[in-house]
Amino acid sequence: MSSSVISTLFRFINFGLVCAVATYVFVKKILPSVKNKIAAKHTELQDIAAENKNLLEMQKEIQEEIDEQELLSRKLYDQISVWSSVFQKEQDLYRQEQALVVKRLRQRLDTQAEYKLHSQLRAAVLKKAFEGAQQELASFFASEKNGRQFVTSVIERMRKDLS
């Protein structure tokens, strides 16, 4: 056999050996680590997917809640509008009543003032009239004749009462 054939043969054997070693190293050392990395990434992806799903659900719930809140706020707003109009009406009514009370009070005060003035006037006039009457009567009855006449009339009354 020629040396070139042998050389080629050994080259093949060498190549085969190198391939075997490379396969062995790949299978024993690199493949498990790659597998592990793929599994880890896969788990990570699953987690992210799950999280994504959760977030979507959460978003849906939040959206529902927002809708509910909007509905509620609309209702509340409507109620506030109703209350505000009722309150406004009551305020108006109260103001009207107050105005009526003040008007009546003023009328009453006017009447009272008028009455007081009238009474004061009446009292003053009465006082004056009685003072005058008293003076006149006193001067009339100052004379013994008139005074006696009055006493005689009183005595006559008593006499009649006795009989």
Added chain:
Amino acid sequence: MNGDRVIARNYAVAFINSFIDDISEQDFLAMQDALAFWEENRKTFYFLEAPAFDAAKKISILNEVLEKLYAPESLKELFALLVRHKRVLLIRDVLREICALYKKRKNILFFTISSVHELHDDELDLIKQFLKNKTGKTILCTCVIDKSLIAGIRCRSETVEWEYSVRKQLDNLRRQLILQGST
């Protein structure tokens, strides 16, 4: 003070029980005058409490006062007794009780009759008769002149008042007019 009134009442009751039949209406009026005199001159008689005067001196002073007031003799005896018992300050209360008891026992009502002019005896008798008829009691009275009546008569006792005077009619009229004005 209450104790003094009880003691005064006891003296008065004893006096009335002993002398009621001896006391005339005139005597009663004199006792009323004595009481009024005592009320007016209360403070003057405080000196009778002073120990500087002996009992005989006090009794003689009191007798003199009573004589001036025409009070009955029996009252002098009572005052002398009060001096001896050292209860001179009770004289006023005793007198008051005596007058009250006398009026009660004799069924007397004492009137003060006021008029503007002096009343005649026959008028006074008729007034007494009228008051007796109205009250059912024996009437004793004293007369006073009261110009404020303007004209007419007023008979006033502790419990009864009867008046027919121009002053009263004026007052009634004034009251009526005031009442009419207030309604």
